Amino acid sequence: MKKLTVALAGNPNSGKTSVFNMVTGARQHVGNYPGVTVEKKEGKCKYDGYEITFVDLPGTYSLTAYSIEELVARNFIIEERPDVVVDIVDASNIERNLYLATQLIEMNVPLVLAFNMSDVAKQKGLVFDIEQLSGLLGAAIVPTVGNKAKGKAELLDAVVETAERGNQRHTHKVSYGDEIEEELAKIEMLVAAKEQQLAEKYGSRWLAIKLLEQDTDVNAKVHSKEVLDAVTAGTEHLRDIFGDEPEIMMADRRYGFISGACQETIKSTVESRHSTSDLIDAIVTNRIIGLPIFLMLMYLVFLLTFKIGEYPMGWLEQLFGWTGKTIAGFWSPGSESWLKSLLVDGIIGGVGGVLVFLPNILLLFLAIAFLEDTGYMARAAFIMDSIMHKIGLHGKSFIPMLIGFGCSLPAIMGTRILENRRNRLTTIMVIPLMSCGARLTIYALIIPAFFAEKWRGPMLWLIYLIGIVLAVVCAKILRLTLFKGETIPFVMELPPYRMPTPKAVAIHMWQRGWMYLRKAGTIILAISIILWVAMSYPKPSRQSLEGLNPQQVHKAKLEHSVVGRIGQAIEPVIRPLGFDWKIGTALIGATAAKEVFVSQLGIVYAVGSSDQGSQTLREKLRVNYTPLTGFCIMLFCLISTPCVATAAMTKQETNSWGWALFQFFGLGCLAYAVTFIVYQVGSFISG
């Protein structure tokens, strides 16, 4: 079977994903482009004796070197040489969408234009002379309706036909007017003569255009001084004539070309009037009720993710509990088989720990897919923008940060809604400071142990507030230091509202869930098993356990294990925080999952972990520690990384262990510093 590679290009909101889903169905593979955090989706389809691989390029308005997304899309087209590029054009908003097409024409790629959402265009009263427009642009045009799966066969026919015809030189090109063309001709000639390799790969006209636009990426590739001098001279000459950057003039000419082509071939039969979209916007972005509506929707998202998610989570936990017991049943009660412990505590515990988050992730992405596909997400960014902008984040960052109060894992994965890399990284770094649900179990243990009834509410509130304040401060600092520069020009399209199709939402959800299991899940599993080993080995000798009750046996085993030993070894380091080795051991165990802190503390105090146990544990804590230490424990747990799964997820989403380690140790250091100050100042004041 012959193979074809087809790249899908298009503006954001042009319905590119719906066309991608239409042609590939659910056979999709999601990954990253090498070295960057830009998502790469691939899907396959068999048609007419061909196996066609579709690659979904990032949604862009242009193909400049100013954003990673545009560079990725452009490099893919140049380096991978797809057999056909399909540009998905929103037919109801044709002029703006054809801008990208003009750049693809300039790149001289075999091009097919999918006039998507042709049903909406029809409703708007737009009538296209497809044949003539196709002739003017030098590319086949196929009307499609991606979300209703219309035009699939026609699109694939055009793709195959274009691929078979091969790369024809486009005779139709944008003309930039005499002055610019003159400079382009000069540069083109020089490039062809002096930079033969580049010219062969990229085409000399395209190189000349990009050089004149002062494209940094292309500029860096050219070494010939003569070429660069000609570019500088040309740019200055054009600046003199037009009083504006050549780049802007060239964009202007491209739009001129488009509007010329459209004038002849598109007729509008209906006067545009107030659309439903305007009406909805008037309500949801209203100055007074816009924010309450947004907060209510966010509350629903949170409820869906965690409250509804509780049920499947519970079932999964039961299932794993039952499986563990069944497998343990193969051994005689009280047996000390390492295999049993590995299977039950290590593997089933680890797999269970991975799978329990799956419902949350699926439900969160169900909500996100719905908000994105309807077009509300852009409005949410709009509503939150003035607040989030102050801390240097995007309005959309609010959503993953809110999810962080439930669990950091779906929250970090949810940062995929942010297009800008710096924004996304900053948000990922501070998400763990949103106090997650697992940490609540620690507060629930500590607060009643040390604080009077009337202080318990305010104390909990204070802890959450400290997390939020720290997140804001850290985000601001990160944006001013590590992720500074490239002030994100906040320009965003507000797409018209649309009803999402269940299929699109389902595919989106399925992809995220699968990605979580396959990528983050495997790392989380591996680390859980390592931690299990560290908590179970080495074992104390049999003689030393004789005569101890079960709780004391547990305690002795933990003390003897790697984790217990580390806990004891680091005591001098954590002493200034008011912690002893028992707390240290529990803290290390808690890196597996924050709620483990409570059960670990139960073990080192040999009280077990039942409800009664937690009551006795509170008494033990009250006897052994001051309220200040109690507060410091909560503070440390709040600030330090919630769990190794978070680190694994950060690694997966940033595509680098570096960021994961930075986050893990950065938060650890911050936790140490803050707790140190609070404990030292606190003990000084209280004498």
Added chain:
Amino acid sequence: MENEHLRPLSKVKAGETVKLTRVNAGQGLNSRLASMGLLPNVEITVVRNGHPGPFVISVKGSKMMLGRGIANKIMVL
């Protein structure tokens, strides 16, 4: 219209339609705005002049949202 003078987009009231003359910004922003259709001589309708929130404009049949900082840099007539 000779009597009208150049002003930033941020000073334009909601409902007014104006013509873009230039953008006082660096190359990156300029090019991004250009690719979205914000070019000299383009007609812009201000849908909402957000105080203090972002700005909503309508250009070439689609709605766009701009930060206030950007609206200050876009000069219109």
